Amino acid sequence: MTTLLKNRRRIFYDAWESAAEPTRERVISRKLEEYVRYAARHVPFYRDRLSKFDPGAPHPLLEVPPLASGEMRRLLPPDSRRLLADKTGRYTVFQSGGTTGRPKTTLFSHEELENLYLPNARGFHATGLSSRDRVCNLFAVGGLYMTFLHIHRMLQQYGCMNFPFSNHTPVDFIHTVVKLFDVNCIAGIASVALNCLRGMEKLGLKGIRIDKFYYGGEHLYEADKKELRERFGVRLIAAPGYGTVDSWYIGYQCLYCPTGVFHAHDDQCYLEIVDEETGLACAPLETGMIYATAFPRRLTPIVRYRVGDRAQWIGRPCPCGRTTPLFRLLGRGDDILRIGFDSVDYEYIQQAVGRIRGLSGTVQMQKARTRGRDRLILRVESPAARREHARLGQALVDQVCSGRPTLRRAVSEKTIWPVTVELLEPGSLPTNPRTGKLIRVIDAIE
Numbered sequence: 181m182t183t184l185l186k187n188r189r190r191i192f193y194d195a196w197e198s199a200a201e202p203t204r205e206r207v208i209s210r211k212l213e214e215y216v217r218y219a220a221r222h223v224p225f226y227r228d229r230l231s232k233f234d235p236g237a238p239h240p241l242l243e244v245p246p247l248a249s250g251e252m253r254r255l256l257p258p259d260s261r262r263l264l265a266d267k268t269g270r271y272t273v274f275q276s277g278g279t280t281g282r283p284k285t286t287l288f289s290h291e292e293l294e295n296l297y298l299p300n301a302r303g304f305h306a307t308g309l310s311s312r313d314r315v316c317n318l319f320a321v322g323g324l325y326m327t328f329l330h331i332h333r334m335l336q337q338y339g340c341m342n343f344p345f346s347n348h349t350p351v352d353f354i355h356t357v358v359k360l361f362d363v364n365c366i367a368g369i370a371s372v373a374l375n376c377l378r379g380m381e382k383l384g385l386k387g388i389r390i391d392k393f394y395y396g397g398e399h400l401y402e403a404d405k406k407e408l409r410e411r412f413g414v415r416l417i418a419a420p421g422y423g424t425v426d427s428w429y430i431g432y433q434c435l436y437c438p439t440g441v442f443h444a445h446d447d448q449c450y451l452e453i454v455d456e457e458t459g460l461a462c463a464p465l466e467t468g469m470i471y472a473t474a475f476p477r478r479l480t481p482i483v484r485y486r487v488g489d490r491a492q493w494i495g496r497p498c499p500c501g502r503t504t505p506l507f508r509l510l511g512r513g514d515d516i517l518r519i520g521f522d523s524v525d526y527e528y529i530q531q532a533v534g535r536i537r538g539l540s541g542t543v544q545m546q547k548a549r550t551r552g553r554d555r556l557i558l559r560v561e562s563p564a565a566r567r568e569h570a571r572l573g574q575a576l577v578d579q580v581c582s583g584r585p586t587l588r589r590a591v592s593e594k595t596i597w598p599v600t601v602e603l604l605e606p607g608s609l610p611t612n613p614r615t616g617k618l619i620r621v622i623d624a625i626e
């Protein structure tokens with residue numbers, strides 16, 4: 181069973197991570213061509229769309245229309261089976277997104293699920309997991325969620341001591357087990373894993389030492405990382421994998437990657453970052469939307485899927501020595517609120533919060549519209565005493581406005597309402613009841 185670690189090559193998990201540029205180009209172009217031909221041969225939907233594929237061009241998929249999430253839904257069960265290359269029904273049905281009622285599904289053949297071992301092993305190895313680690317798996321399970329299942333499988337194959345708690349176990353039980361088994365590592369959706377540590381702190385951290393924190397599913401911001409290091413003594417904080425159930429694993433961090441920066445799994449996914457205004461491929465440091473073509477997805481070929489996240493190529497090699505290129509993930513395209521004439525990004529608010537001591541990184545932003553004017557409301561959890569709240573709130577308003585002249589001017593010209601800050605007790609911001617993810621952005625209902 182414990183074969184994953186034995187398979188690794190010296191420093192990096194596998195040879196692809198340090199392959200030379202000519203090899204990388206040759207292999208990627210061969211894989212892409214084979215995959216596009218496979219999709220066109222097995223799925224009639226792709227036949228016309230892929231006629232614009234140009235294998236000799238620098239960006240061979242540029243003329244192929246992107247596949248939007250809504251369009252893909254209509255090609256998959258329960259709506260239809262048009263995206264299926266094999267209709268024998270040997271697959272696992274997962275849901276994509278925390279919706280209720282009629283599920284948005286994604287299908288993995290059993291073989292495809294097994295093949296997730298490679299990106300998993302690469303990512304966890306690059307972020308310092310060792311077979312001696314004792315790991316809590318707090319990822320979401322049940323309700324057709326996927327991540328818990330393959331992380332569980334990977335931990336077994338990697339040879340770690342494995343604790344399959346999921347996101348449903350009460351924190352007092354986790355606290356007891358962590359103590360009894362000397363668990364040193366937590367893996368889960370960022371806010372679930374962080375809240376678990378905060379809950380354990382209330383029960384007492386004597387005899388508990390979590391030194392590795394692996395997260396996924398959402399960003400973990402600098403303010404959160406600071407809290408993990410300073411309050412809980414966590415030594416290593418990283419995201420071993422970035423991907424979506426609709427596509428595949430797209431990137432992974434190494435120990436040199438700052439928040440939001442990932443190496444591309446570019447032998448797994450053909451990754452494009454596209455400027456949707458011009459339709460052109462982005463140069464390094466230009467922001468665009470991520471399109472992924474997922475080579476291992478054979479049951480439902482995924483060509484040029486519009487992932488819905490924005491990103492930039494970094495354009496520099498990583499100091500770790502891996503040759504898989506770096507990109508910076510900038511969050512969902514919809515993590516932005518239009519306040520007056522300003523577009524306020526969740527990332528920007530997180531940076532402002534991170535500069536103020538006493539505020540945690542658990543933050544929600546909301547746009548409200550009253551009497552024809554917009555208002556930006558920021559809700560921030562803080563462990564600080566009540567008497568500190570007014571001062572901290574004002575400091576955040578100042579910090580947010582100081583970097584945004586458009587917002588500041590709109591407030592002084594009374595075209596928008598002043599920014600409001602509400603400070604809340606830790607654990608009070610609402611989360612998605614199914615996944616435990618923080619509800620970060622709420623737009624005004626027009």
Ligand SMILES: [Zn+2]
Pocket residue numbers: 433434435436437443498499500501502
């Ligand atoms: Zn690296």
